[in-house]
Amino acid sequence: MKRTVLKFGGTSVANMERIEHVADIVSQRVKDDGGGFAVVVSAMSGETNKLVGYADEAAGGKLVGDQFDDEYDVVVASGEQVTSGLLALALRKRGFKARSWLGWQLAMRTDEAHGKARILGFEGDEFCDSVDSGEIAVIAGFQGVSGEGRIATLGRGGSDTSAVAAAAALNAEVCDIYTDVDGVYTTDPRIVPKARRMEKISYEEMLELASLGAKVLQTRCVELGMNHNVPIRVRTSFTKDGDEFPGTLVCNEEEIVEKQVVSGIAYSRDEAKFTLLGLPDNPGVAAELFQKLSDAGVNVDMIVQANSRTHGEQNMVFTTADRDAELARQTLENEQERLGFDKLEVNRNVAKVSVVGVGMRSHTGVATLMFKALSEKSINIEVISTSEIKISVLIDDAYTELAVRTLHTAYGLDTE
Amino acid sequence: MKRTVLKFGGTSVANMERIEHVADIVSQRVKDDGGGFAVVVSAMSGETNKLVGYADEAAGGKLVGDQFDDEYDVVVASGEQVTSGLLALALRKRGFKARSWLGWQLAMRTDEAHGKARILGFEGDEFCDSVDSGEIAVIAGFQGVSGEGRIATLGRGGSDTSAVAAAAALNAEVCDIYTDVDGVYTTDPRIVPKARRMEKISYEEMLELASLGAKVLQTRCVELGMNHNVPIRVRTSFTKDGDEFPGTLVCNEEEIVEKQVVSGIAYSRDEAKFTLLGLPDNPGVAAELFQKLSDAGVNVDMIVQANSRTHGEQNMVFTTADRDAELARQTLENEQERLGFDKLEVNRNVAKVSVVGVGMRSHTGVATLMFKALSEKSINIEVISTSEIKISVLIDDAYTELAVRTLHTAYGLDTE
Numbered sequence: 131m132k133r134t135v136l137k138f139g140g141t142s143v144a145n146m147e148r149i150e151h152v153a154d155i156v157s158q159r160v161k162d163d164g165g166g167f168a169v170v171v172s173a174m175s176g177e178t179n180k181l182v183g184y185a186d187e188a189a190g191g192k193l194v195g196d197q198f199d200d201e202y203d204v205v206v207a208s209g210e211q212v213t214s215g216l217l218a219l220a221l222r223k224r225g226f227k228a229r230s231w232l233g234w235q236l237a238m239r240t241d242e243a244h245g246k247a248r249i250l251g252f253e254g255d256e257f258c259d260s261v262d263s264g265e266i267a268v269i270a271g272f273q274g275v276s277g278e279g280r281i282a283t284l285g286r287g288g289s290d291t292s293a294v295a296a297a298a299a300l301n302a303e304v305c306d307i308y309t310d311v312d313g314v315y316t317t318d319p320r321i322v323p324k325a326r327r328m329e330k331i332s333y334e335e336m337l338e339l340a341s342l343g344a345k346v347l348q349t350r351c352v353e354l355g356m357n358h359n360v361p362i363r364v365r366t367s368f369t370k371d372g373d374e375f376p377g378t379l380v381c382n383e384e385e386i387v388e389k390q391v392v393s394g395i396a397y398s399r400d401e402a403k404f405t406l407l408g409l410p411d412n413p414g415v416a417a418e419l420f421q422k423l424s425d426a427g428v429n430v431d432m433i434v435q436a437n438s439r440t441h442g443e444q445n446m447v448f449t450t451a452d453r454d455a456e457l458a459r460q461t462l463e464n465e466q467e468r469l470g471f472d473k474l475e476v477n478r479n480v481a482k483v484s485v486v487g488v489g490m491r492s493h494t495g496v497a498t499l500m501f502k503a504l505s506e507k508s509i510n511i512e513v514i515s516t517s518e519i520k521i522s523v524l525i526d527d528a529y530t531e532l533a534v535r536t537l538h539t540a541y542g543l544d545t546e
Numbered sequence: 547m548k549r550t551v552l553k554f555g556g557t558s559v560a561n562m563e564r565i566e567h568v569a570d571i572v573s574q575r576v577k578d579d580g581g582g583f584a585v586v587v588s589a590m591s592g593e594t595n596k597l598v599g600y601a602d603e604a605a606g607g608k609l610v611g612d613q614f615d616d617e618y619d620v621v622v623a624s625g626e627q628v629t630s631g632l633l634a635l636a637l638r639k640r641g642f643k644a645r646s647w648l649g650w651q652l653a654m655r656t657d658e659a660h661g662k663a664r665i666l667g668f669e670g671d672e673f674c675d676s677v678d679s680g681e682i683a684v685i686a687g688f689q690g691v692s693g694e695g696r697i698a699t700l701g702r703g704g705s706d707t708s709a710v711a712a713a714a715a716l717n718a719e720v721c722d723i724y725t726d727v728d729g730v731y732t733t734d735p736r737i738v739p740k741a742r743r744m745e746k747i748s749y750e751e752m753l754e755l756a757s758l759g760a761k762v763l764q765t766r767c768v769e770l771g772m773n774h775n776v777p778i779r780v781r782t783s784f785t786k787d788g789d790e791f792p793g794t795l796v797c798n799e800e801e802i803v804e805k806q807v808v809s810g811i812a813y814s815r816d817e818a819k820f821t822l823l824g825l826p827d828n829p830g831v832a833a834e835l836f837q838k839l840s841d842a843g844v845n846v847d848m849i850v851q852a853n854s855r856t857h858g859e860q861n862m863v864f865t866t867a868d869r870d871a872e873l874a875r876q877t878l879e880n881e882q883e884r885l886g887f888d889k890l891e892v893n894r895n896v897a898k899v900s901v902v903g904v905g906m907r908s909h910t911g912v913a914t915l916m917f918k919a920l921s922e923k924s925i926n927i928e929v930i931s932t933s934e935i936k937i938s939v940l941i942d943d944a945y946t947e948l949a950v951r952t953l954h955t956a957y958g959l960d961t962e
Contacts (some may be wrong), residue, residue, distance in 0.1 A: 148602065181628065184628070185631065186564060188632040188635035189636075189638070190639040201634045204631030212597065215620035217605075218620070219604035235696075
């Protein structure tokens with residue numbers, strides 16, 4: 131039997147009118163296919179923030195990450211519970227069999243990391259039987275149940291992960307993520323009006339684009355889809371006729387016939403560049419440096435090491451998120467004596483621009499084209515970092531839009 | 547170990563400020579006693595109505611009582627879930643160990659009558675262990691879990707019942723119901739300013755007073771307390787110093803040393819009187835009459851039958867709730883031919899006044915005093931009904947306040 135999972139985010143279920151609209155979309159899908167549907171819902175938009183506000187107040191401040199988190203989850207998970215019941219009611223009103231499923235009923239088993247729990251497994255026999263019987267399963271997203279039998283939430287955006295987990299349990303043909311954008315674009319359409327919606331994109335490319343700031347799908351949701359081979363379709367709920375807006379399918383590379391060398395251009399402005407001058411060229415000094423930053427909770431992204439062997443010293447360049455820049459600076463200054471570097475330079479006016487594409491594996495000259503295109507616009511490259519399917523450069527952030535537009539054209543991604 | 551259950555209603559947890567105040571009350575109680583506490587909470591006042599409104603809208607109208615009810619319960623039960631998490635957070639902030647318990651975690655087993663479920667049992671081993679370990683258990687009231695593993699709510703006021711069920715499971719010394727009144731009064735203080743707060747009242751008296759309209763405790767909560775011998779204290783949360791307002795203890799008759807002959811005076815204005823003239827004096831005619839009303843969903847309260855054997859006819863008088871009066875009238879008129887009565891008279895301007903007291907069992911002249919006192923004020927009695935601990939009369943509702951005040955004085959209940 132064909133099984134399908136649909137997921138609707140907070141803006142798609144923001145009020146009763148939108149919930150009725152979602153019920154219409156689901157009704158049409160069920161009529162078209164005859165059954166086999168599970169629907170995952172988020173909380174009404176704004177509701178989660180309200181509940182988090184209450185919980186913060188009750189706890190006396192923001193305390194996520196400590197012993198208060200299990201009760202945070204009890205409070206916050208109620209938002210999805212409400213939406214799941216309401217959508218089940220709206221579907222019954224339309225004459226369908228439907229019922230809600232909460233995290234503990236599924237049972238969506240998680241670890242004990244309240245507020246950012248990971249799904250460990252899914253004892254979904256009763257759930258799968260229900261879906262196969264023709265009953266529409268309406269799942270409260272974002273939540274599971276911990277080993278200790280407590281409600282555990284999956285963190286912001288966790289409903290996407292719930293949906294892919296449900297699709298994996300059902301062995302669903304596709305997991306449709308309905309959202310407020312109509313697909314994944316070759317780059318940010320606000321910067322490049324000629325950006326194109328991609329018909330298909332591989333999991334690997336989507337992961338690179340998501341972690342680089344194309345905030346359509348949560349990283350863990352894409353990872354889960356890749357591990358269980360669940361095709362994920364990103365599409366919009368803000369129109370009635372779904373066929374006009376087919377969205378973007380995130381799937382295995384093998385299923386993409388016409389591969390682009392480069393699929394998309396991502397950028398991030400939340401970057402800061404650190405340069406340590408005169409660091410002693412001893413074994414272990416890099417390990418100690420990055421351990422200190424890690425202990426302070428700073429994530430380091432790009433790292434470039436440039437030795438100048440004649441003096442027994444080296445220069446070290448790395449980047450962090452700009453929001454961590456002050457913390458990183460303080461950490462390094464506190465450790466200057468111990469680490470033994472001469473000088474620290476911090477540049478917070480930088481941006482990272484990346485080209486992503488699985489086609490890079492089999493094509494040469496991709497990086498050369500990038501450097502040449504940027505050079506023609508006199509954009510200076512400060513740092514370069516590459517992976518198998520991605521090339522990232524750090525540039526002066528004043529040139530971000532120009533760089534993205536230039537590369538979008540250079541790799542032939544512009545619409546005609 | 548001494549165990550105590552505290553229950554706070556919707557107005558006591560109406561907002562974050564009130565929840566903090568409840569946390570202060572609980573903190574003080576725990577400090578005084580050292581542990582052994584379970585706290586039952588309702589939803590923030592207004593929240594349940596909001597959720598019911600959403601659910602009605604999603605279902606396309608008020609549909610309680612049909613196949614929509616299980617999803618109603620999913621939506622509505624979320625209100626108590628939020629409050630339980632918030633109070634647990636507020637107690638942890640004060641340095642106590644605390645955790646929330648939802649209906650399915652307890653597990654508070656109910657029947658399948660969604661929206662008005664009855665508690666069947668309580669698998670509370672883990673819960674009792676937690677309370678005995680010194681952790682404050684914060685229970686989401688109003689909810690249990692059905693045999694099918696769905697959330698089931700206990701109906702309006704059901705959090706009181708949750709509290710008494712928890713107290714029974716814990717074998718608690720007392721179940722303190724904190725509410726917006728400071729106890730049970732000898733009658734409605736709005737009508738009789740000299741009404742007194744009762745120190746103690748028996749379960750039986752409380753049941754008669756509750757069913758007669760003294761809306762302090764839900765009937766089922768008192769029944770449950772009586773069956774499990776749980777002393778229930780009604781007290782107010784709207785003051786910090788609980789000692790000044792000791793409330794009213796609902797307990798076994800045996801624990802009340804100074805018994806009053808009459809404990810309280812109740813009244814109800816939601817009454818209608820039906821008189822059927824010329825009903826055939828055949829066996830079974832009364833059974834048929836009341837069966838028809840029952841089938842139509844009309845609850846009949848007082849019944850008086852006055853035969854006039856010489857004519858082979860009888861007159862039948864009975865009362866219903868005034869809100870059911872039109873339904874009852876239509877039902878009877880539709881069946882006039884079949885039932886064979888001559889005429890139907892309906893009087894909706896009546897009220898029921900009742901005196902309640904376990905002392906009636908051993909004292910004579912209680913009824914005589916009632917009739918005499920009313921007669922002295924020229925209040926005509928239309929119907930009389932008695933039980934072991936209660937005498938009710940039906941009167942013209944214009945005399946309700948006068949009758950209640952007169953009886954309150956006559957039975958020596960006025961404060962000095």
